Amino acid sequence: MFGVNWWGLVLPFAYLAVLVGSLITFSSMYRKRIAAKSANLAPWFPPHLQRNIYLSLLHLEPGEGKEKSPAVSDSILRAALLRRAVEDIRRIIEVRTAKQACSTLLQRGSIGDDLWQRFLRAEKEMEEELRDVVMEANALAPNWGQTIFQSANEIAAGTTFRTRLDEIQAQTDSEKAWWEKRRASIQSEFMKEIDTEANSTGKASKVVSDEDAVLVETANNTGSLRKKKAKK
Amino acid sequence: MEDPETFTLLDLHMDPTSKAITSSSNSRTLQEELKALNHLHKSLLNLESPVPPPPIPVNPKRSANITKLRESGNGEFRKGKHAEAIKFYTLGLQMALTRPPWEPSGLIRDEVSGLYANRAQAHMAMSNWVEGSVDAEASVEAKKVGNAKAWWRKGKCLMEMGRLEEAKEWVGRGLEMEGNEADLVGLLKDIEGKSGKA
Numbered sequence: 410m411f412g413v414n415w416w417g418l419v420l421p422f423a424y425l426a427v428l429v430g431s432l433i434t435f436s437s438m439y440r441k442r443i444a445a446k447s448a449n450l451a452p453w454f455p456p457h458l459q460r461n462i463y464l465s466l467l468h469l470e471p472g473e474g475k476e477k478s479p480a481v482s483d484s485i486l487r488a489a490l491l492r493r494a495v496e497d498i499r500r501i502i503e504v505r506t507a508k509q510a511c512s513t514l515l516q517r518g519s520i521g522d523d524l525w526q527r528f529l530r531a532e533k534e535m536e537e538e539l540r541d542v543v544m545e546a547n548a549l550a551p552n553w554g555q556t557i558f559q560s561a562n563e564i565a566a567g568t569t570f571r572t573r574l575d576e577i578q579a580q581t582d583s584e585k586a587w588w589e590k591r592r593a594s595i596q597s598e599f600m601k602e603i604d605t606e607a608n609s610t611g612k613a614s615k616v617v618s619d620e621d622a623v624l625v626e627t628a629n630n631t632g633s634l635r636k637k638k639a640k641k
Numbered sequence: 642m643e644d645p646e647t648f649t650l651l652d653l654h655m656d657p658t659s660k661a662i663t664s665s666s667n668s669r670t671l672q673e674e675l676k677a678l679n680h681l682h683k684s685l686l687n688l689e690s691p692v693p694p695p696p697i698p699v700n701p702k703r704s705a706n707i708t709k710l711r712e713s714g715n716g717e718f719r720k721g722k723h724a725e726a727i728k729f730y731t732l733g734l735q736m737a738l739t740r741p742p743w744e745p746s747g748l749i750r751d752e753v754s755g756l757y758a759n760r761a762q763a764h765m766a767m768s769n770w771v772e773g774s775v776d777a778e779a780s781v782e783a784k785k786v787g788n789a790k791a792w793w794r795k796g797k798c799l800m801e802m803g804r805l806e807e808a809k810e811w812v813g814r815g816l817e818m819e820g821n822e823a824d825l826v827g828l829l830k831d832i833e834g835k836s837g838k839a
Contacts, residue, residue: 458674461648461650461651462653462674465648468650469655488678491743492678556692559695561743563696567746570750571738574738584771591802
């Protein structure tokens with residue numbers, strides 16, 4: 410049949426092998442570098458304090474000298490898990506609100522790819538975290554996993570609302586101080602006005618003794634007030 | 642956040658008798674968080690069930706109490722005993738705000754907005770414009786839409802204190818929320834009339 414000259418094909422094959430090999434090396438190295446870079450990206454959220462507390466309580470070691478483990482009671486674990494769920498709710502709300510803005514900014518090129526990568530990772534982590542909390546909740550009390558996030562949601566909303574109310578009520582004192590001052594100044598101004606009015610009328614009349622002047626002033630006061638009212 | 646598989650071990654201790662969790666660390670956020678945790682733990686211990694019940698249905702006892710306090714406050718207000726009315730409203734507010742945290746926040750907002758609005762009215766009847774304005778603002782914070790009375794009351798208080806610019810801005814915002822509420826429009830005219838004169 411066809412006499413294939415294998416020796417003549419060595420060169421093209423070698424060429425192909427080198428080409429494919431270098432492409433593979435390049436792509437694998439490139440991917441590794443990207444992965445390393447994204448692994449080094451700063452996390453989106455700060456450390457999850459509530460989660461750390463919960464897990465630390467789970468792993469609470471017996472104190473030195475004591476043989477018996479202090480056996481953290483379930484109620485504390487439940488409270489700690491609830492606190493963790495509340496923090497998760499806060500983070501989820503943050504992720505959801507940031508998502509729209511982030512994707513728009515990314516499309517416009519206003520933010521870099523790094524930030525987007527960090528964001529996606531935070532989103533994925535939150536999903537895992539939620540799943541984990543539901544599993545833990547079910548382990549602590551039957552069927553709690555279905556309602557823990559409802560409760561946590563109300564707690565989160567209620568807490569922000571209460572702090573806002575406290576802020577508003579805290580203004581009372583400073584506002585009150587301001588109003589007292591303001592009222593005093595208004596009053597003194599009013600008195601001055603009356604005084605000047607009284608003086609001008611007093612000077613117009615003939616000079617009288619001090620006691621008489623007071624009498625005249627008061628008489629004038631009521632008179633001027635009545636006049637003002639009548640004008641209205 | 643850290644890797645899902647790892648966590649930072651914190652130095653925590655439990656008091657064997659009170660079961661309170663403490664830490665020797667001096668990080669302020671940690672201490673605050675532990676305080677919140679212990680507080681929540683205590684309120685959880687008062688429950689019959691091991692875990693907080695779902696937000697709905699609500700325990701009707703407290704709601705009934707709050708309604709009762711508001712009614713008695715309204716009664717005192719009608720009789721002209723404003724100070725007594727304020728006392729009742731304050732008690733009602735305390736009761737509404739100390740509901741267990743996992744109860745529906747929408748319900749709390751509803752109750753609180755009504756109570757604050759009524760207390761603002763009682764304060765205004767006593768010419769305590771500052772308290773009236775703060776309470777009306779709190780009421781608006783609790784319920785922004787469908788709360789024209791509270792918008793009006795704060796606007797009125799600001800006007801009485803002579804803060805016409807603020808009053809105008811506030812009533813303008815109220816009109817944005819409430820649509821063309823007749824009372825608010827009237828108040829805005831009053832304010833504009835006053836500032837025109839001044």
